[in-house]
Amino acid sequence: MSLRFIAFAGVFIFLWPAISGAQETEEISGIVLNDSTKFPLENVDVLVKELGIGSKTDANGFYKITKIIPGEYTLRFSHISFLPLEKKIRIKPGEIRPIQVTLKKDIKELGEVVVEDFSTQKIISKMPYVVTPFSASQIQESVSGGVAEFLRSSKILMAFVKGELNSILLSEVLSSAS
Numbered sequence: 001m002s003l004r005f006i007a008f009a010g011v012f013i014f015l016w017p018a019i020s021g022a023q024e025t026e027e028i029s030g031i032v033l034n035d036s037t038k039f040p041l042e043n044v045d046v047l048v049k050e051l052g053i054g055s056k057t058d059a060n061g062f063y064k065i066t067k068i069i070p071g072e073y074t075l076r077f078s079h080i081s082f083l084p085l086e087k088k089i090r091i092k093p094g095e096i097r098p099i100q101v102t103l104k105k106d107i108k109e110l111g112e113v114v115v116e117d118f119s120t121q122k123i124i125s126k127m128p129y130v131v132t133p134f135s136a137s138q139i140q141e142s143v144s145g146g147v148a149e150f151l152r153s154s155k156i157l158m159a160f161v162k163g164e165l166n167s168i169l170l171s172e173v174l175s176s177a178s
Contacts, residue, residue, distance in 0.1 A: 026091050029064040030099035032057050032077055041103060047076040049086075075099065082106050 032044045040061025047054035048065060050073050055063045070091045078084040082103035089099060 024093055025067045025069055026093065026095070027064055027066045028068055028073075028075070028089070028091065028099065029062070030101070031061045032063065033061060033100065033102045034082075035102040035104045038102075041079060041082070044077055044079045044082075044103065047078075049074040049076055075101075077101055077103060079103060 028048065032041045032046070033039065034041055040057070040059075042057055042059050042061065044057040044061070044063070045054060046057065046063045046065065048068065051068070053065060054076075055065045057063045068091055070093045072088065072090050075087045075089055076084060077087070083106045085101055085103055087099070087101060
């Protein structure tokens, strides 16, 4: 190769960014903290709205978005359990300025919650065999040896339902299985 070509190629490579109109890019970085605890927040979405690009914070609350052309932008910080935050920033060429923000908890209050228990009715009605519920007093009345003798002679399932001892006679099921 000729020395003239090598010199031309060197000058061309050196001047290419100015000729092509390419601009120097910067980065946006910083940390996102919990407003009440001041601890770093993980998995916060950080979006440069005007460019449609973004990043997520790491386990230490840090984020970095690269290849940003200097200018004015709006950053949007969002996390599922925190209120979103938008911050206007200006990126200048060569400026390194970490952007720290704090997010406030998004507290939503539920109305009244009612829990109803229908489990006993559902369980008994879904059993594929005959179920006979009876109470401890019914056992005592029907057996001369008392509750202990009745338990020894019968195959039953004992259960507490709404604070009372209830029993279910399983002798039909167990005797047919043996």
